[in-house]
Amino acid sequence: QVQLVESGGGLVQAGGSLRLSCAASGRTFSNYAMGWFRQAPGKEREFVANIRRIGDRTYYADYADSVKGRFTISRDNAKNMAYLQMNNLKPEEAAVYYCAASSRYGSRQLRPEYDYWGQGTQITVSS
Numbered sequence: 579q580v581q582l583v584e585s586g587g588g589l590v591q592a593g594g595s596l597r598l599s600c601a602a603s604g605r606t607f608s609n610y611a612m613g614w615f616r617q618a619p620g621k622e623r624e625f626v627a628n629i630r631r632i633g634d635r636t637y638y639a640d641y642a643d644s645v646k647g648r649f650t651i652s653r654d655n656a657k658n659m660a661y662l663q664m665n666n667l668k669p670e671e672a673a674v675y676y677c678a679a680s681s682r683y684g685s686r687q688l689r690p691e692y693d694y695w696g697q698g699t700q701i702t703v704s705s
Contacts (some may be wrong), residue, residue, distance in 0.1 A: 579605045582677045587647075587699030592669050596705075600677030600696060601661040609693040611680040612653055612660040613692060616673035623676065627651040627662060628686040640686065669705040674698040 586598040600612065611630030617623040625642050629651045632638045639651050650663040660677060678692035685691070 580679050581612065582606070582679060584675065584677045584693055584699040586590070587675065587701050588702065590667055592667060592703055592705050594667055594677060595663070595665045596667065598662040598675055598677075598699060598701075600662075602658045602660065602677075602679065604607045604658070607658040607679075608655040609681065610693075611686045612651070613678045613680060613686055614651060614660075614662045615676045615678060615689065616671070617676070617698075618670075618673040621673075623651035623689060625687040626675070628680075629653055629660070630680075630686055642687075653680045664701075665703070667703045669703045672701055672703045674700050 581603040583601045590596050592698045611628055613628035614626040615623050616626050627641045627649055629637050629639045648666045653660045676698045677696040679694040680686050682691050
């Protein structure tokens with residue numbers, strides 16, 4: 579069982595930056611791929627980024643096309659933490675951002691691939 583708690587949301591001006599954090603419980607955090615999704619009002623929850631192990635100490639990060647070059651996902655296994663650094667935020671990126679953990683194989687861009695979800699943190703971007 580893994581419990582996830584997001585933090586770092588808030589109000590930011592367009593073009594600004596925020597860093598989201600995801601605190602995970604459990605002793606096998608390093609075995610899970612970690613993902614970030616977001617959901618705006620009236621829209622489907624969509625993939626933002628994931629990071630997963632591809633070697634002994636090598637991790638691979640994957641991003642939605644819309645955030646490439648502006649968002650960076652990272653993790654600290656020693657602290658059971660995942661992060662999402664978001665730069666140059668746009669008003670249309672206002673949403674609830676969710677952290678998720680996956681023990682499955684696959685692209686990790688799809689919601690069913692994730693086993694555990696946090697409660698989300700709200701991001702508001704003013705224009």
